[in-house]
Amino acid sequence: MNSVSVSSPTIDLANARPAVVVRKATVLYEAADHPVLALKEVDLTVRQGEFVSLIGPSGCGKTTLLRVIADLEPLTSGEVLVNDRTPHEARMKRAYGYVFQSPALFPWRTVLGNVMLPLQIQGRMPDQCEEIAREQLARVGLEGFEKKYPWQLSGGMQQRVSIARALGFEPKILMMDEPFGALDEITRDNLNEQLQQLWLREQRTVIFVTHSIAEAVYLSTRIVVMSPRPGRIARIIESTLPFERDLSMRDSPEFAQIAHEVREALSEGHHEH
Amino acid sequence: MSIERLRLHALPVAVLLAALLVVWYAAAVGMNSAGAIERVLTPKGAWHWQDLISATLNMQRPILPAPHQIAVDLWSSIADWPLTSPRNLLYHAGITAGAALTGFAMGVMLGLLLAICIVHSVTLDKALLPWIVATQTVPVLAIAPIVLVILGSLGLTGLLPKATIAMYLCFFPVTVAMVQGLRSPQRLETELIHTYSATRVQTFWMLRMPASLPFLFPALRVAIAGGLVGTIVAELPTGAQAGLGARLLTGSYYGNTLQIWSALIMASVLGIVLTAAVALLEYLVVTRRRPA
Numbered sequence: 001m002n003s004v005s006v007s008s009p010t011i012d013l014a015n016a017r018p019a020v021v022v023r024k025a026t027v028l029y030e031a032a033d034h035p036v037l038a039l040k041e042v043d044l045t046v047r048q049g050e051f052v053s054l055i056g057p058s059g060c061g062k063t064t065l066l067r068v069i070a071d072l073e074p075l076t077s078g079e080v081l082v083n084d085r086t087p088h089e090a091r092m093k094r095a096y097g098y099v100f101q102s103p104a105l106f107p108w109r110t111v112l113g114n115v116m117l118p119l120q121i122q123g124r125m126p127d128q129c130e131e132i133a134r135e136q137l138a139r140v141g142l143e144g145f146e147k148k149y150p151w152q153l154s155g156g157m158q159q160r161v162s163i164a165r166a167l168g169f170e171p172k173i174l175m176m177d178e179p180f181g182a183l184d185e186i187t188r189d190n191l192n193e194q195l196q197q198l199w200l201r202e203q204r205t206v207i208f209v210t211h212s213i214a215e216a217v218y219l220s221t222r223i224v225v226m227s228p229r230p231g232r233i234a235r236i237i238e239s240t241l242p243f244e245r246d247l248s249m250r251d252s253p254e255f256a257q258i259a260h261e262v263r264e265a266l267s268e269g270h271h272e273h
Numbered sequence: 274m275s276i277e278r279l280r281l282h283a284l285p286v287a288v289l290l291a292a293l294l295v296v297w298y299a300a301a302v303g304m305n306s307a308g309a310i311e312r313v314l315t316p317k318g319a320w321h322w323q324d325l326i327s328a329t330l331n332m333q334r335p336i337l338p339a340p341h342q343i344a345v346d347l348w349s350s351i352a353d354w355p356l357t358s359p360r361n362l363l364y365h366a367g368i369t370a371g372a373a374l375t376g377f378a379m380g381v382m383l384g385l386l387l388a389i390c391i392v393h394s395v396t397l398d399k400a401l402l403p404w405i406v407a408t409q410t411v412p413v414l415a416i417a418p419i420v421l422v423i424l425g426s427l428g429l430t431g432l433l434p435k436a437t438i439a440m441y442l443c444f445f446p447v448t449v450a451m452v453q454g455l456r457s458p459q460r461l462e463t464e465l466i467h468t469y470s471a472t473r474v475q476t477f478w479m480l481r482m483p484a485s486l487p488f489l490f491p492a493l494r495v496a497i498a499g500g501l502v503g504t505i506v507a508e509l510p511t512g513a514q515a516g517l518g519a520r521l522l523t524g525s526y527y528g529n530t531l532q533i534w535s536a537l538i539m540a541s542v543l544g545i546v547l548t549a550a551v552a553l554l555e556y557l558v559v560t561r562r563r564p565a
Contacts, residue, residue: 100461108483121466
Protein backbone atom coordinates (compact mmCIF):
# COMPACT_ATOMS: atom_id res chain seq x y z
CA MET A 1 0.00 0.00 0.00
CA ASN A 2 1.60 3.33 0.93
CA SER A 3 4.65 1.55 2.20
CA VAL A 4 7.07 4.29 1.11
CA SER A 5 5.81 6.61 3.83
CA VAL A 6 6.91 4.11 6.48
CA SER A 7 10.55 4.92 5.73
CA SER A 8 12.50 6.64 8.44
CA PRO A 9 12.71 10.41 7.82
CA THR A 10 16.39 10.50 8.70
CA ILE A 11 17.33 8.46 5.66
CA ASP A 12 17.56 10.41 2.44
CA LEU A 13 19.66 8.21 0.22
CA ALA A 14 19.09 10.01 -3.05
CA ASN A 15 20.85 13.14 -1.78
CA ALA A 16 23.48 11.46 0.39
CA ARG A 17 27.05 12.05 -0.67
CA PRO A 18 28.85 9.23 -2.48
CA ALA A 19 30.83 6.96 -0.17
CA VAL A 20 32.32 4.74 -2.87
CA VAL A 21 32.84 5.69 -6.48
CA VAL A 22 34.02 3.07 -8.97
CA ARG A 23 34.98 4.22 -12.46
CA LYS A 24 35.87 1.88 -15.32
CA ALA A 25 37.32 -0.63 -12.89
CA THR A 26 39.06 -3.45 -14.71
CA VAL A 27 40.83 -6.40 -13.12
CA LEU A 28 42.80 -8.80 -15.28
CA TYR A 29 44.16 -12.05 -13.82
CA GLU A 30 47.06 -13.78 -15.50
CA ALA A 31 45.83 -17.36 -15.64
CA ALA A 32 47.90 -20.29 -16.92
CA ASP A 33 46.60 -20.41 -20.50
CA HIS A 34 44.87 -17.08 -21.11
CA PRO A 35 44.21 -13.95 -19.06
CA VAL A 36 40.85 -13.75 -17.25
CA LEU A 37 38.84 -10.53 -17.12
CA ALA A 38 37.48 -10.66 -13.58
CA LEU A 39 36.05 -7.16 -13.91
CA LYS A 40 35.53 -5.21 -17.11
CA GLU A 41 34.99 -1.45 -16.93
CA VAL A 42 32.65 -1.50 -13.98
CA ASP A 43 31.01 1.78 -12.94
CA LEU A 44 29.23 2.03 -9.60
CA THR A 45 28.47 4.68 -7.03
CA VAL A 46 27.47 3.75 -3.50
CA ARG A 47 26.03 6.58 -1.43
CA GLN A 48 26.47 7.16 2.25
CA GLY A 49 24.05 4.98 4.21
CA GLU A 50 23.06 2.74 1.33
CA PHE A 51 22.78 -1.02 1.64
CA VAL A 52 24.02 -2.33 -1.70
CA SER A 53 24.02 -6.01 -2.57
CA LEU A 54 26.21 -7.48 -5.28
CA ILE A 55 24.58 -10.61 -6.66
CA GLY A 56 25.48 -12.90 -9.52
CA PRO A 57 26.72 -16.37 -10.45
CA SER A 58 30.23 -17.58 -9.57
CA GLY A 59 32.93 -15.81 -11.54
CA CYS A 60 30.93 -12.61 -12.09
CA GLY A 61 33.49 -10.60 -10.16
CA LYS A 62 31.31 -9.61 -7.20
CA THR A 63 33.89 -10.67 -4.63
CA THR A 64 36.67 -9.16 -6.74
CA LEU A 65 34.81 -5.83 -6.79
CA LEU A 66 34.45 -5.95 -3.01
CA ARG A 67 38.13 -6.80 -2.58
CA VAL A 68 39.19 -4.01 -4.94
CA ILE A 69 37.18 -1.47 -2.94
CA ALA A 70 38.71 -2.76 0.31
CA ASP A 71 42.29 -2.63 -1.05
CA LEU A 72 42.71 -6.39 -0.88
CA GLU A 73 43.23 -6.60 -4.63
CA PRO A 74 44.88 -4.16 -7.09
CA LEU A 75 43.06 -2.67 -10.06
CA THR A 76 44.48 -3.31 -13.50
CA SER A 77 42.97 -0.06 -14.77
CA GLY A 78 40.26 2.37 -13.76
CA GLU A 79 39.71 4.15 -10.49
CA VAL A 80 38.12 3.56 -7.09
CA LEU A 81 37.51 6.39 -4.64
CA VAL A 82 36.36 5.82 -1.08
CA ASN A 83 35.27 9.07 0.56
CA ASP A 84 37.46 10.86 -2.02
CA ARG A 85 40.49 8.78 -1.09
CA THR A 86 42.18 5.82 -2.73
CA PRO A 87 41.28 2.43 -1.25
CA HIS A 88 44.78 2.22 0.24
CA GLU A 89 44.43 5.55 2.03
CA ALA A 90 40.95 4.57 3.18
CA ARG A 91 42.30 1.30 4.55
CA MET A 92 45.08 3.08 6.40
CA LYS A 93 42.34 5.32 7.88
CA ARG A 94 40.55 2.11 8.94
CA ALA A 95 37.45 2.81 6.88
CA TYR A 96 36.52 -0.82 6.35
CA GLY A 97 34.84 -3.37 8.54
CA TYR A 98 35.23 -6.56 6.55
CA VAL A 99 33.17 -9.67 7.27
CA PHE A 100 34.33 -12.77 5.44
CA GLN A 101 32.37 -15.86 4.50
CA SER A 102 33.90 -17.74 7.41
CA PRO A 103 34.09 -16.01 10.80
CA ALA A 104 37.94 -15.96 10.85
CA LEU A 105 37.98 -15.68 14.64
CA PHE A 106 41.32 -16.18 16.37
CA PRO A 107 41.03 -19.45 18.32
CA TRP A 108 43.42 -18.27 21.05
CA ARG A 109 41.25 -15.28 21.91
CA THR A 110 37.96 -15.32 23.78
CA VAL A 111 34.85 -13.95 22.10
CA LEU A 112 35.47 -10.66 23.87
CA GLY A 113 39.14 -10.70 22.89
CA ASN A 114 38.22 -11.25 19.25
CA VAL A 115 35.89 -8.26 19.20
CA MET A 116 38.57 -6.19 20.95
CA LEU A 117 41.19 -7.03 18.30
CA PRO A 118 40.58 -4.15 15.86
CA LEU A 119 40.17 -1.74 18.76
CA GLN A 120 43.52 -2.80 20.19
CA ILE A 121 45.11 -2.34 16.77
CA GLN A 122 43.67 1.18 16.74
CA GLY A 123 45.51 1.71 20.01
CA ARG A 124 42.54 2.43 22.24
CA MET A 125 42.77 2.21 26.00
CA PRO A 126 42.19 -1.34 27.34
CA ASP A 127 39.09 -0.54 29.39
CA GLN A 128 37.60 1.41 26.51
CA CYS A 129 38.24 -1.57 24.19
CA GLU A 130 36.45 -3.85 26.59
CA GLU A 131 33.51 -1.50 27.04
CA ILE A 132 32.96 -1.11 23.30
CA ALA A 133 33.40 -4.84 22.70
CA ARG A 134 30.85 -5.73 25.38
CA GLU A 135 28.41 -3.25 23.90
CA GLN A 136 28.86 -4.63 20.37
CA LEU A 137 28.40 -8.21 21.58
CA ALA A 138 25.18 -7.20 23.33
CA ARG A 139 23.96 -5.66 20.07
CA VAL A 140 24.34 -8.93 18.18
CA GLY A 141 22.66 -10.77 21.06
CA LEU A 142 25.74 -12.41 22.53
CA GLU A 143 25.62 -11.06 26.06
CA GLY A 144 27.04 -13.60 28.48
CA PHE A 145 29.28 -15.26 25.90
CA GLU A 146 32.24 -12.89 26.37
CA LYS A 147 34.45 -15.41 28.16
CA LYS A 148 33.74 -18.29 25.76
CA TYR A 149 36.20 -19.42 23.13
CA PRO A 150 35.18 -19.51 19.45
CA TRP A 151 35.06 -23.32 19.31
CA GLN A 152 32.43 -23.29 22.05
CA LEU A 153 30.01 -21.36 19.82
CA SER A 154 27.78 -22.46 16.93
CA GLY A 155 28.53 -21.32 13.38
CA GLY A 156 25.83 -18.66 13.48
CA MET A 157 27.06 -17.28 16.79
CA GLN A 158 30.63 -17.19 15.48
CA GLN A 159 29.51 -15.17 12.49
CA ARG A 160 27.69 -12.77 14.81
CA VAL A 161 30.93 -12.32 16.74
CA SER A 162 32.69 -11.46 13.49
CA ILE A 163 29.97 -8.89 12.70
CA ALA A 164 30.35 -7.39 16.17
CA ARG A 165 34.10 -7.27 15.56
CA ALA A 166 33.58 -5.48 12.23
CA LEU A 167 31.21 -2.92 13.75
CA GLY A 168 33.09 -2.16 16.97
CA PHE A 169 35.64 0.25 15.58
CA GLU A 170 32.91 2.19 13.75
CA PRO A 171 34.13 1.72 10.19
CA LYS A 172 32.71 4.04 7.56
CA ILE A 173 31.82 1.11 5.33
CA LEU A 174 30.81 -2.42 6.23
CA MET A 175 31.99 -4.90 3.62
CA MET A 176 30.34 -8.31 3.76
CA ASP A 177 31.45 -11.16 1.52
CA GLU A 178 28.72 -13.82 1.66
CA PRO A 179 28.75 -13.66 5.45
CA PHE A 180 25.84 -16.07 5.86
CA GLY A 181 26.68 -18.37 2.94
CA ALA A 182 27.81 -21.25 5.12
CA LEU A 183 24.89 -21.15 7.55
CA ASP A 184 21.60 -23.03 7.61
CA GLU A 185 18.48 -21.25 6.45
CA ILE A 186 16.92 -20.70 9.87
CA THR A 187 20.07 -19.13 11.28
CA ARG A 188 20.45 -17.15 8.10
CA ASP A 189 16.91 -15.69 8.32
CA ASN A 190 17.55 -14.75 11.90
CA LEU A 191 20.83 -13.01 11.10
CA ASN A 192 19.31 -11.27 8.07
CA GLU A 193 16.68 -9.79 10.30
CA GLN A 194 19.26 -8.64 12.84
CA LEU A 195 21.49 -7.16 10.14
CA GLN A 196 18.56 -5.29 8.60
CA GLN A 197 17.61 -3.79 11.95
CA LEU A 198 21.21 -2.90 12.62
CA TRP A 199 21.46 -1.08 9.29
CA LEU A 200 18.22 0.79 9.97
CA ARG A 201 19.47 1.80 13.40
CA GLU A 202 22.94 2.95 12.43
CA GLN A 203 22.54 3.84 8.75
CA ARG A 204 25.98 2.62 7.96
CA THR A 205 27.05 2.10 4.37
CA VAL A 206 26.99 -1.62 3.60
CA ILE A 207 28.27 -3.45 0.54
CA PHE A 208 27.04 -7.02 0.67
CA VAL A 209 27.99 -9.91 -1.60
CA THR A 210 25.50 -12.77 -1.81
CA HIS A 211 24.31 -15.72 -3.86
CA SER A 212 20.79 -15.53 -2.54
CA ILE A 213 18.10 -13.50 -4.27
CA ALA A 214 15.82 -13.48 -1.20
CA GLU A 215 18.64 -12.24 1.00
CA ALA A 216 19.58 -9.49 -1.47
CA VAL A 217 16.00 -8.26 -1.83
CA TYR A 218 15.28 -8.40 1.88
CA LEU A 219 18.38 -6.46 2.93
CA SER A 220 19.20 -4.01 0.15
CA THR A 221 18.22 -0.53 -0.85
CA ARG A 222 19.86 -1.27 -4.19
CA ILE A 223 20.70 -4.57 -5.84
CA VAL A 224 23.57 -4.75 -8.29
CA VAL A 225 23.15 -7.77 -10.57
CA MET A 226 26.43 -8.92 -12.10
CA SER A 227 27.21 -11.37 -14.87
CA PRO A 228 30.34 -13.38 -15.69
CA ARG A 229 32.90 -13.64 -18.49
CA PRO A 230 33.84 -10.84 -18.38
CA GLY A 231 32.69 -9.77 -14.93
CA ARG A 232 30.42 -6.75 -15.31
CA ILE A 233 27.26 -5.12 -14.00
CA ALA A 234 24.17 -6.41 -15.83
CA ARG A 235 21.56 -4.27 -14.13
CA ILE A 236 21.04 -2.15 -11.02
CA ILE A 237 17.67 -2.51 -9.32
CA GLU A 238 16.38 0.08 -6.84
CA SER A 239 14.39 -1.46 -4.04
CA THR A 240 10.91 -0.04 -3.53
CA LEU A 241 10.53 -1.73 -0.17
CA PRO A 242 10.31 0.52 2.91
CA PHE A 243 13.42 0.85 5.04
CA GLU A 244 11.75 -0.80 8.00
CA ARG A 245 11.34 -4.44 7.11
CA ASP A 246 10.45 -7.73 8.67
CA LEU A 247 10.71 -11.30 7.48
CA SER A 248 6.98 -11.60 6.71
CA MET A 249 7.47 -8.98 4.00
CA ARG A 250 9.09 -11.68 1.92
CA ASP A 251 5.58 -12.96 1.11
CA SER A 252 4.39 -9.58 -0.16
CA PRO A 253 3.73 -8.98 -3.89
CA GLU A 254 6.19 -6.08 -3.86
CA PHE A 255 8.95 -8.34 -2.61
CA ALA A 256 8.06 -10.96 -5.21
CA GLN A 257 8.16 -8.30 -7.92
CA ILE A 258 11.70 -7.18 -7.01
CA ALA A 259 12.86 -10.76 -6.65
CA HIS A 260 11.42 -11.45 -10.10
CA GLU A 261 13.32 -8.50 -11.58
CA VAL A 262 16.56 -9.73 -10.04
CA ARG A 263 15.97 -13.22 -11.35
CA GLU A 264 15.26 -11.86 -14.82
CA ALA A 265 18.40 -9.73 -14.79
CA LEU A 266 20.41 -12.75 -13.69
CA SER A 267 19.13 -14.93 -16.52
CA GLU A 268 19.63 -12.15 -19.10
CA GLY A 269 23.20 -11.73 -18.00
CA HIS A 270 23.62 -15.45 -18.24
CA HIS A 271 22.30 -15.79 -21.79
CA GLU A 272 23.96 -12.73 -23.26
CA HIS A 273 27.18 -14.32 -24.35
CA MET B 274 35.47 -46.51 38.50
CA SER B 275 38.85 -45.46 39.88
CA ILE B 276 39.91 -49.07 40.28
CA GLU B 277 38.87 -49.70 36.72
CA ARG B 278 40.92 -46.73 35.56
CA LEU B 279 43.88 -47.83 37.67
CA ARG B 280 43.67 -51.24 36.07
CA LEU B 281 43.53 -49.71 32.61
CA HIS B 282 46.40 -47.29 33.10
CA ALA B 283 48.71 -48.79 35.70
CA LEU B 284 48.50 -52.44 34.73
CA PRO B 285 50.16 -52.22 31.29
CA VAL B 286 52.96 -50.09 32.76
CA ALA B 287 53.49 -52.50 35.64
CA VAL B 288 53.54 -55.52 33.35
CA LEU B 289 56.07 -53.88 31.06
CA LEU B 290 58.26 -52.86 34.01
CA ALA B 291 58.16 -56.39 35.45
CA ALA B 292 59.11 -57.88 32.08
CA LEU B 293 61.97 -55.40 31.77
CA LEU B 294 63.29 -56.29 35.23
CA VAL B 295 63.15 -60.03 34.47
CA VAL B 296 65.08 -59.54 31.24
CA TRP B 297 67.57 -57.22 32.98
CA TYR B 298 68.28 -59.69 35.81
CA ALA B 299 68.64 -62.54 33.33
CA ALA B 300 71.04 -60.45 31.25
CA ALA B 301 73.00 -59.46 34.37
CA VAL B 302 73.44 -63.11 35.35
CA GLY B 303 74.45 -64.05 31.81
CA MET B 304 76.90 -61.21 31.22
CA ASN B 305 78.53 -61.22 34.64
CA SER B 306 78.83 -65.00 35.09
CA ALA B 307 82.24 -65.38 33.37
CA GLY B 308 83.76 -62.64 35.53
CA ALA B 309 82.09 -63.94 38.67
CA ILE B 310 83.37 -67.46 38.14
CA GLU B 311 86.89 -66.24 37.47
CA ARG B 312 87.22 -63.60 40.20
CA VAL B 313 84.77 -64.58 42.96
CA LEU B 314 83.84 -68.26 42.85
CA THR B 315 86.98 -70.10 41.68
CA PRO B 316 89.24 -68.71 44.45
CA LYS B 317 86.72 -69.96 47.02
CA GLY B 318 86.64 -73.49 45.70
CA ALA B 319 83.46 -75.49 45.07
CA TRP B 320 80.29 -73.54 44.21
CA HIS B 321 76.63 -74.15 43.31
CA TRP B 322 74.41 -72.37 40.82
CA GLN B 323 72.82 -70.40 43.70
CA ASP B 324 76.27 -69.03 44.51
CA LEU B 325 76.76 -68.09 40.87
CA ILE B 326 73.50 -66.14 40.74
CA SER B 327 74.07 -64.32 44.00
CA ALA B 328 77.66 -63.50 42.95
CA THR B 329 76.68 -62.19 39.52
CA LEU B 330 74.07 -59.88 41.04
CA ASN B 331 76.32 -58.43 43.73
CA MET B 332 79.69 -57.86 42.04
CA GLN B 333 81.93 -54.89 42.71
CA ARG B 334 82.48 -54.00 39.05
CA PRO B 335 79.92 -55.91 37.05
CA ILE B 336 79.68 -55.66 33.28
CA LEU B 337 75.95 -55.11 33.74
CA PRO B 338 74.91 -54.09 37.26
CA ALA B 339 71.63 -55.49 38.57
CA PRO B 340 68.79 -52.97 39.04
CA HIS B 341 68.87 -53.24 42.84
CA GLN B 342 72.58 -52.39 42.86
CA ILE B 343 71.92 -49.22 40.87
CA ALA B 344 69.02 -48.36 43.16
CA VAL B 345 71.22 -48.79 46.26
CA ASP B 346 74.05 -46.77 44.71
CA LEU B 347 71.68 -43.96 43.68
CA TRP B 348 70.02 -43.89 47.06
CA SER B 349 73.25 -43.87 49.03
CA SER B 350 74.67 -41.05 46.90
CA ILE B 351 71.54 -38.98 47.53
CA ALA B 352 70.90 -39.91 51.16
CA ASP B 353 74.41 -40.34 52.59
CA TRP B 354 75.95 -37.05 51.44
CA PRO B 355 74.86 -33.44 51.76
CA LEU B 356 73.54 -31.71 48.64
CA THR B 357 76.71 -29.64 48.32
CA SER B 358 79.00 -32.67 48.31
CA PRO B 359 80.53 -33.81 44.99
CA ARG B 360 79.64 -37.33 46.06
CA ASN B 361 75.93 -36.52 45.88
CA LEU B 362 74.49 -37.21 42.43
CA LEU B 363 71.85 -34.51 42.88
CA TYR B 364 74.69 -31.99 43.14
CA HIS B 365 75.94 -33.07 39.71
CA ALA B 366 72.43 -33.20 38.31
CA GLY B 367 71.90 -29.62 39.51
CA ILE B 368 75.07 -28.42 37.78
CA THR B 369 74.10 -30.14 34.55
CA ALA B 370 70.54 -28.85 34.78
CA GLY B 371 71.78 -25.29 35.34
CA ALA B 372 73.97 -25.40 32.25
CA ALA B 373 71.28 -27.15 30.19
CA LEU B 374 68.60 -24.63 31.16
CA THR B 375 70.91 -21.67 30.48
CA GLY B 376 71.75 -23.16 27.08
CA PHE B 377 68.08 -23.88 26.48
CA ALA B 378 67.13 -20.27 27.19
CA MET B 379 69.91 -19.01 24.93
CA GLY B 380 68.96 -21.51 22.23
CA VAL B 381 65.27 -20.59 22.33
CA MET B 382 66.17 -16.91 22.07
CA LEU B 383 68.52 -17.54 19.16
CA GLY B 384 66.00 -19.85 17.49
CA LEU B 385 63.20 -17.30 17.81
CA LEU B 386 65.40 -14.50 16.54
CA LEU B 387 66.48 -16.51 13.49
CA ALA B 388 62.88 -17.57 12.75
CA ILE B 389 61.65 -13.97 12.98
CA CYS B 390 64.43 -12.82 10.63
CA ILE B 391 63.71 -15.61 8.17
CA VAL B 392 59.96 -14.99 8.13
CA HIS B 393 60.27 -11.24 7.66
CA SER B 394 63.01 -11.16 5.06
CA VAL B 395 63.11 -13.05 1.78
CA THR B 396 66.87 -12.50 1.55
CA LEU B 397 67.53 -13.95 4.99
CA ASP B 398 65.18 -16.82 4.21
CA LYS B 399 67.39 -17.77 1.27
CA ALA B 400 70.69 -16.90 2.96
CA LEU B 401 70.28 -18.31 6.46
CA LEU B 402 68.42 -21.58 6.13
CA PRO B 403 71.15 -23.59 4.33
CA TRP B 404 73.70 -22.54 6.96
CA ILE B 405 71.35 -23.41 9.79
CA VAL B 406 70.83 -26.88 8.35
CA ALA B 407 74.59 -27.23 7.80
CA THR B 408 75.34 -26.56 11.48
CA GLN B 409 73.20 -29.49 12.47
CA THR B 410 74.93 -31.96 10.17
CA VAL B 411 78.18 -31.55 12.14
CA PRO B 412 78.17 -34.02 15.04
CA VAL B 413 78.09 -32.29 18.41
CA LEU B 414 80.92 -34.58 19.59
CA ALA B 415 83.16 -32.97 16.99
CA ILE B 416 82.11 -29.40 17.61
CA ALA B 417 82.11 -29.54 21.42
CA PRO B 418 85.91 -29.64 21.97
CA ILE B 419 86.42 -26.84 19.41
CA VAL B 420 83.91 -24.61 21.16
CA LEU B 421 85.40 -25.40 24.55
CA VAL B 422 88.94 -24.62 23.38
CA ILE B 423 87.92 -21.34 21.73
CA LEU B 424 85.82 -20.15 24.66
CA GLY B 425 88.52 -21.34 27.07
CA SER B 426 91.13 -19.22 25.27
CA LEU B 427 88.81 -16.25 25.75
CA GLY B 428 88.83 -16.97 29.45
CA LEU B 429 85.33 -18.41 29.54
CA THR B 430 85.07 -21.60 31.56
CA GLY B 431 82.51 -23.35 33.71
CA LEU B 432 78.86 -22.96 32.85
CA LEU B 433 78.99 -20.81 29.74
CA PRO B 434 80.88 -23.13 27.35
CA LYS B 435 78.53 -25.97 28.27
CA ALA B 436 75.50 -23.75 27.80
CA THR B 437 76.84 -22.67 24.41
CA ILE B 438 76.97 -26.26 23.22
CA ALA B 439 73.49 -26.89 24.62
CA MET B 440 72.32 -23.78 22.73
CA TYR B 441 73.87 -25.19 19.56
CA LEU B 442 71.52 -28.17 19.79
CA CYS B 443 68.52 -26.21 21.11
CA PHE B 444 68.09 -23.47 18.55
CA PHE B 445 67.57 -25.66 15.51
CA PRO B 446 64.20 -27.29 16.31
CA VAL B 447 62.94 -23.93 17.57
CA THR B 448 63.92 -22.16 14.35
CA VAL B 449 62.43 -24.80 12.08
CA ALA B 450 59.16 -24.99 14.03
CA MET B 451 58.80 -21.24 14.44
CA VAL B 452 59.41 -20.52 10.76
CA GLN B 453 56.51 -22.85 10.05
CA GLY B 454 54.45 -21.52 12.96
CA LEU B 455 54.92 -17.86 12.15
CA ARG B 456 53.83 -18.61 8.60
CA SER B 457 50.84 -20.66 9.72
CA PRO B 458 48.18 -17.88 9.70
CA GLN B 459 45.85 -18.46 6.80
CA ARG B 460 45.21 -15.97 4.02
CA LEU B 461 41.88 -15.06 5.58
CA GLU B 462 43.37 -14.17 8.96
CA THR B 463 46.16 -12.22 7.29
CA GLU B 464 43.69 -10.29 5.14
CA LEU B 465 41.48 -9.60 8.14
CA ILE B 466 44.28 -7.97 10.08
CA HIS B 467 45.34 -6.25 6.85
CA THR B 468 41.92 -4.55 6.57
CA TYR B 469 42.51 -3.10 10.06
CA SER B 470 45.78 -1.68 8.66
CA ALA B 471 47.78 -3.31 11.42
CA THR B 472 51.51 -2.60 11.46
CA ARG B 473 54.07 -5.38 11.04
CA VAL B 474 54.76 -5.33 14.76
CA GLN B 475 51.04 -5.58 15.59
CA THR B 476 50.59 -8.38 13.07
CA PHE B 477 53.48 -10.19 14.71
CA TRP B 478 52.22 -9.94 18.28
CA MET B 479 48.51 -10.32 17.60
CA LEU B 480 48.51 -12.90 14.82
CA ARG B 481 51.81 -14.57 13.96
CA MET B 482 53.12 -15.14 17.48
CA PRO B 483 49.95 -16.61 19.05
CA ALA B 484 49.33 -18.68 15.92
CA SER B 485 52.82 -20.16 16.18
CA LEU B 486 52.59 -21.32 19.81
CA PRO B 487 51.19 -24.79 18.99
CA PHE B 488 54.27 -25.25 16.79
CA LEU B 489 56.66 -23.90 19.43
CA PHE B 490 55.95 -26.27 22.30
CA PRO B 491 56.71 -29.60 20.61
CA ALA B 492 59.95 -27.96 19.43
CA LEU B 493 60.73 -26.89 23.00
CA ARG B 494 60.43 -30.49 24.16
CA VAL B 495 62.88 -31.62 21.50
CA ALA B 496 65.13 -28.67 22.34
CA ILE B 497 65.28 -29.30 26.08
CA ALA B 498 66.20 -32.94 25.50
CA GLY B 499 68.82 -31.88 22.96
CA GLY B 500 70.13 -29.26 25.36
CA LEU B 501 70.61 -31.86 28.08
CA VAL B 502 72.50 -34.17 25.73
CA GLY B 503 74.63 -31.23 24.58
CA THR B 504 75.50 -30.29 28.14
CA ILE B 505 76.49 -33.83 29.08
CA VAL B 506 78.59 -34.18 25.93
CA ALA B 507 80.25 -30.85 26.76
CA GLU B 508 81.12 -32.14 30.22
CA LEU B 509 82.94 -35.18 28.78
CA PRO B 510 86.02 -33.80 26.97
CA THR B 511 86.89 -31.08 29.47
CA GLY B 512 87.45 -33.41 32.33
CA ALA B 513 84.93 -31.21 34.03
CA GLN B 514 85.03 -31.31 37.80
CA ALA B 515 81.29 -31.63 38.19
CA GLY B 516 78.17 -32.52 36.28
CA LEU B 517 76.61 -35.79 35.15
CA GLY B 518 78.97 -35.93 32.16
CA ALA B 519 81.94 -35.72 34.50
CA ARG B 520 80.50 -38.55 36.58
CA LEU B 521 80.10 -40.67 33.45
CA LEU B 522 83.70 -39.95 32.50
CA THR B 523 85.26 -40.74 35.88
CA GLY B 524 83.08 -43.82 36.13
CA SER B 525 84.46 -45.14 32.85
CA TYR B 526 88.07 -44.18 33.79
CA TYR B 527 87.95 -46.39 36.84
CA GLY B 528 85.75 -49.09 35.36
CA ASN B 529 83.10 -48.17 37.93
CA THR B 530 80.09 -49.37 36.00
CA LEU B 531 77.76 -48.73 38.93
CA GLN B 532 78.67 -45.05 38.90
CA ILE B 533 78.09 -44.85 35.14
CA TRP B 534 74.68 -46.47 35.43
CA SER B 535 73.66 -44.26 38.35
CA ALA B 536 74.67 -41.18 36.38
CA LEU B 537 72.78 -42.47 33.35
CA ILE B 538 69.63 -43.05 35.38
CA MET B 539 69.98 -39.61 36.96
CA ALA B 540 70.43 -38.07 33.50
CA SER B 541 67.25 -39.69 32.20
CA VAL B 542 65.32 -38.66 35.32
CA LEU B 543 66.59 -35.12 34.80
CA GLY B 544 65.50 -35.33 31.16
CA ILE B 545 62.01 -36.43 32.20
CA VAL B 546 61.77 -33.63 34.78
CA LEU B 547 62.88 -30.97 32.28
CA THR B 548 60.52 -32.23 29.57
CA ALA B 549 57.69 -32.35 32.09
CA ALA B 550 58.45 -28.74 33.04
CA VAL B 551 58.09 -27.74 29.38
CA ALA B 552 54.85 -29.73 29.14
CA LEU B 553 53.55 -27.93 32.23
CA LEU B 554 54.42 -24.59 30.66
CA GLU B 555 52.56 -25.64 27.51
CA TYR B 556 49.56 -26.66 29.57
CA LEU B 557 49.50 -23.29 31.31
CA VAL B 558 49.84 -21.31 28.09
CA VAL B 559 47.75 -23.11 25.49
CA THR B 560 45.41 -25.34 27.45
CA ARG B 561 42.24 -23.39 26.61
CA ARG B 562 42.94 -23.14 22.92
CA ARG B 563 41.34 -25.42 20.39
CA PRO B 564 41.31 -25.39 16.61
CA ALA B 565 38.58 -23.12 15.29
